[in-house]
Amino acid sequence: MMATMGTSSNHFLGVDVGTGSVRVCIIDETGEIKGVESKDIKTWHEKANYYEQSTEDIWSAICYCSKLVLEKSGIGKASVKGVGFDATCSLAIRRGMLFVCDLLRPEKETKAINATNHKLFQYVGGSMSIEMEIPKVLWLKNNMPRELFNKCKFYDLADVLTHLATGKETRSYCSAVCKQGFVPVGVDGSVKGWQEDFLNDIGLPELSENDFMRMGGVHGANGTMLSAGELAGELSEKAAKELGLVAGIKIGSGVIDAYAGWIGTVGAKVEMPKDLLSGGHTGSDPEQAFRRLAAVAGTSTCHLVMSKGPIFVPGVWGPYRDVLLPGYWMAEGGQSSTGSLLHNVLTTHPSYNEALEKSNELSKNIFEYLNEHLEALRKSENAPTIGYLARHLFFYGDKHGNRSPIADAAMRGAIVGLSMDSSINDLALQYFAAMEFIAQQTRHIIETLNHQGHEITSIFMSGGQCKNSILMHLIADATGYPVVIPRYIDAAVVLGAAMLGAKAASVDSEGNTESLWTIMDRMSKPGKTIHPTENANEKRLLGAKYEVFLQMSKAQQTYRDTVNAAIGDWKN
Structure with a gap:
C-alpha cells in the first residue's frame, strides 16, 4: 500500500x-x-x-x-x-x-570517441553527441593538470x-x-552498467577503477x-x-530538464479521438504515452517519446531504459535551435529595431506584433494564407548544427528567395519562413521516428513558443497531427x-x-488542442515546401563534400 x-x-x-x-x-x-x-x-x-x-x-x-x-x-x-x-x-x-x-563543447574529443564505433553507440542514437558528458570528461583529462x-x-x-x-x-x-x-544491467549483455572496454578504448581507463566509483x-x-x-x-x-x-x-x-518537461506535459487532459490520443488505452495505462510526442520548446526543442521495447532510430538519442518509468524505453530527438533561431532571424535583420519600436508603442511583444503584421499583409495582398505569401521563400535553419535526425553538427542555415527588400515586410516573411522551417523539421523528426517503429499520432508542446499561435498552427498543419498545449505553458x-x-x-x-x-x-490539468488544417491547397503547399526542405538539407551536405574533395588536406 x-x-x-x-x-x-x-x-x-x-x-x-x-x-x-x-x-x-x-x-x-x-x-x-x-x-x-x-x-x-x-x-x-x-x-x-x-x-x-x-x-x-x-x-x-x-x-x-x-x-x-x-x-x-x-x-x-x-x-x-x-x-x-x-x-x-x-x-x-x-x-x-x-x-x-562545465558546459563546454568538446569537438575534437567527440570525434575521437565516435571513431571507436563502440557497440553502445546504438543506445545513444548511433554516436556520442557533443552535448553528452563523456566527451567533456575526456576534454578535462586532456586539458587539466593530471x-x-x-x-x-x-x-x-x-x-x-x-x-x-x-x-x-x-x-x-x-x-x-x-x-x-x-x-542498464541485462541490456545487450551489460553486467555492471558502465562499459569498461568503452572507457579503455576512448582513453579514460581510470574511470573503471574501484568499480566505477568516480562515475x-x-x-x-x-x-x-x-x-x-x-x-x-x-x-x-x-x-x-x-x-x-x-x-x-x-x-x-x-x-x-527535458524529461521533466515530458512529465509535466504528456498527461494533459484533452478531448481527442481515442485512436489519436491514446490508441484506446485508459488514463491509468502508461501505454497511451506511446502515441504522444512531448516537444519541450525553449532556446532549443527536445522531442521525447516512450515505447514498451527498444526502438533504434539513427540520429535520435536512445533508446534509454528505466529513465522515467522502470522497464519502459525513451527516445530523445531534438532541434538544436528553435527559440534562439527566431531571435537570431529577428535581431540580425535591418528592420528589427524599427519593428521593435513599433511593437513597444503598441504594448506588444515582437512576436505578437509580427504575427499581426503578417495577417495585415495577407489581407492587403488578398492572399489565401500567410504561407502563400512566403511560397517562394525557402529557409533552412540549422544555424547551430542538426541534432536530429541528421545528427550533423556541421549543418548550417541557408535561404533562397531573397530580394532587395529590407523593410518590416521582409522581416516578417523571413520570421514566418523560420517558423515554417521549425514545423517542417518537426515533421522530419516524427516521420523518422515512426518509420523505425514508433506510433506517434499527437504532439504535446510546452514552453514559451506555445504562446505563438502561428507557430503552433504551422506545426499542426505541417505534421498533420494535433498539437496539445497544457495549462501551464511556461511551467x-x-x-x-x-x-x-x-x-x-x-x-x-x-x-x-x-x-x-x-x-x-x-x-495534470486540461489543455487545449490545435487541429491540423483541412484545407487541401494548404496541405499541398506545405507538402511541396517539405520536399524542398529535404532537398536543401541534402544539397548542403553535397556542397560541403564537393568543396572538401577539392581542397583535400590543404590546411596541412
Whole structure:
C-alpha cells in the first residue's frame, strides 16, 4: 500500500535549473501551481564554446527561490512533503567539496570517441553527441593538470542537487543512461552498467577503477541508481535550513530538464479521438504515452517519446531504459535551435529595431506584433494564407548544427528567395519562413521516428513558443497531427519536477512509491488542442515546401563534400 495523503494539506516543491536561471514552484495534491519564483545564475564565458557555472551559486539561487515561493504563496513549510529536481545536461565536477559545472563543447574529443564505433553507440542514437558528458570528461583529462583530474568525481547536475539536499550520494538512470554511456544491467549483455572496454578504448581507463566509483559506482554494490522520482533520501537538517523547509522531507531522484518537461506535459487532459490520443488505452495505462510526442520548446526543442521495447532510430538519442518509468524505453530527438533561431532571424535583420519600436508603442511583444503584421499583409495582398505569401521563400535553419535526425553538427542555415527588400515586410516573411522551417523539421523528426517503429499520432508542446499561435498552427498543419498545449505553458518543466517530489512522498513502509504515470494522470490539468488544417491547397503547399526542405538539407551536405574533395588536406 502506498502512503495515503490528505485531500488538500500536502504540497510539493519542484526545482528546475535551466541554462541561465533557477525556477522553484509549489503545487498542491491536485497539481495546481500555487506559486513560481525564479532567479538568474551566473555563467563564466571566457571564450567561445567554454562556459562554467558554480553549483554553490546555483544552490544559493534555489534556496532564495524556495523561501520566496513559500512566503508569497502563504503555504506553511510543514505542509511540503516532497521535493524534486531537474537540471540541464551539465557535467558537474567534484574537487574536494566543490562542484563546478562545465558546459563546454568538446569537438575534437567527440570525434575521437565516435571513431571507436563502440557497440553502445546504438543506445545513444548511433554516436556520442557533443552535448553528452563523456566527451567533456575526456576534454578535462586532456586539458587539466593530471594530479587535479585524478581527484575529480563526475556527476550530472541534477544528481548534485539531490546530493546537496540529502547529503546522500545517488545517481539517476536519467543522467547516467542518457548522457554518460551507461547501459542498464541485462541490456545487450551489460553486467555492471558502465562499459569498461568503452572507457579503455576512448582513453579514460581510470574511470573503471574501484568499480566505477568516480562515475557513481555499480548499483547494489557500491552505488545506487534510481528511476525518476524514486526515493533518493530525506532532506538534511542543513539543507532544510537553507531552503526554508522542514528536515525529513522526501527527495525524489532527479531528471534532465527535458524529461521533466515530458512529465509535466504528456498527461494533459484533452478531448481527442481515442485512436489519436491514446490508441484506446485508459488514463491509468502508461501505454497511451506511446502515441504522444512531448516537444519541450525553449532556446532549443527536445522531442521525447516512450515505447514498451527498444526502438533504434539513427540520429535520435536512445533508446534509454528505466529513465522515467522502470522497464519502459525513451527516445530523445531534438532541434538544436528553435527559440534562439527566431531571435537570431529577428535581431540580425535591418528592420528589427524599427519593428521593435513599433511593437513597444503598441504594448506588444515582437512576436505578437509580427504575427499581426503578417495577417495585415495577407489581407492587403488578398492572399489565401500567410504561407502563400512566403511560397517562394525557402529557409533552412540549422544555424547551430542538426541534432536530429541528421545528427550533423556541421549543418548550417541557408535561404533562397531573397530580394532587395529590407523593410518590416521582409522581416516578417523571413520570421514566418523560420517558423515554417521549425514545423517542417518537426515533421522530419516524427516521420523518422515512426518509420523505425514508433506510433506517434499527437504532439504535446510546452514552453514559451506555445504562446505563438502561428507557430503552433504551422506545426499542426505541417505534421498533420494535433498539437496539445497544457495549462501551464511556461511551467511544465518545473511542474514535472514537483511531480517527482510527489512520487517520493508517496513512499510506503516497504520503500515502494506510487507509479509516476498515475501521479501524472492525477495531477495534470486540461489543455487545449490545435487541429491540423483541412484545407487541401494548404496541405499541398506545405507538402511541396517539405520536399524542398529535404532537398536543401541534402544539397548542403553535397556542397560541403564537393568543396572538401577539392581542397583535400590543404590546411596541412
